[in-house]
Amino acid sequence: MDTRNAETPTTFNKEMIAKVWDTPAPQKARVTAWRILRNRLPICDNLRKRNIPMVDEEIMCNMCFHQIETTNHLFLLCPKTGVVWDEIQRWLGVSAARPHCAVSHLDFFAHLGRGKKSQKFLTALWICIIWLLWKRRNESRFEGKAWDIKNTIYDWGCESKNVELEQNFQAA
Numbered sequence: 465m466d467t468r469n470a471e472t473p474t475t476f477n478k479e480m481i482a483k484v485w486d487t488p489a490p491q492k493a494r495v496t497a498w499r500i501l502r503n504r505l506p507i508c509d510n511l512r513k514r515n516i517p518m519v520d521e522e523i524m525c526n527m528c529f530h531q532i533e534t535t536n537h538l539f540l541l542c543p544k545t546g547v548v549w550d551e552i553q554r555w556l557g558v559s560a561a562r563p564h565c566a567v568s569h570l571d572f573f574a575h576l577g578r579g580k581k582s583q584k585f586l587t588a589l590w591i592c593i594i595w596l597l598w599k600r601r602n603e604s605r606f607e608g609k610a611w612d613i614k615n616t617i618y619d620w621g622c623e624s625k626n627v628e629l630e631q632n633f634q635a636a
């Protein structure tokens with residue numbers, strides 16, 4: 465079954481969406497995560513499906529320029545953003561293969577922690593990372609800023625690494 469990103473949410477989607485709201489992540493970040501899990505962000509593939517006119521170059525991922533920009537590509541499968549998840553998994557000491565859809569990825573990521581407190585923290589971390597990736601994508605697409613992986617990792621690291629991770633995360 466892979467209707468998990470469909471706009472009509474499955475029970476599983478609803479459970480994951482409820483978890484998104486039940487975290488201390490910033491409100492704007494939670495709204496972005498909710499839109500991703502419902503596939504309602506203005507991703508190029510979604511705009512095209514709504515018959516919004518776009519030239520061929522516009523629908524391509526502006527990180528790698530090799531694939532059409534879809535939700536799952538942009539946030540998970542693109543080599544440029546995939547590096548961010550690789551780094552985070554390395555930092556957490558986990559080397560498992562990642563699911564290729566956003567809802568399953570959130571579930572996977574949250575369960576890298578043991579216990580409800582760790583899982584809630586990792587859900588919040590996932591939301592913040594997704595939000596940061598979306599902001600970076602928009603800066604790249606609309607302001608011409610270069611995608612800078614080091615700064616992206618540094619930004620989330622500064623916000624979470626030393627402050628909360630050690631208190632909240634226990635590896636599974």
Ligand SMILES: [Zn+2]
Pocket residue numbers: 525526527528529530531537538541542543544
């Ligand atoms: Zn890409």
